[in-house]
Amino acid sequence: MRMAWADFWALIAILNGEATEESCHRLAEEPSRRPVSDVVGFAERMPRRSTARTRRSSAPCPWST
Numbered sequence: 535m536r537m538a539w540a541d542f543w544a545l546i547a548i549l550n551g552e553a554t555e556e557s558c559h560r561l562a563e564e565p566s567r568r569p570v571s572d573v574v575g576f577a578e579r580m581p582r583r584s585t586a587r588t589r590r591s592s593a594p595c596p597w598s599t
Contacts, residue, residue, distance in 0.1 A: 537575030545576060 545564060549557045565573045 536578055537572060539579070541572075542576060542579040 545561060548561045548564060565576050
């Protein structure tokens with residue numbers, strides 16, 4: 535089952551509009567306290583980005599490496 539969009543965006547709000555190392559760690563920590571189905575649902579909602587775009591970010595989130 536996919537994560538509801540409202541739940542997905544609530545997690546994304548943890549970033550406060552910036553993908554800093556600190557905010558990405560907070561974002562990675564939150565789903566780790568949830569059931570595996572929520573983690574999978576969150577991952578399914580994440581947009582797929584090209585490797586080149588990911589490498590340009592100054593502080594990539596843990597799942598982008």
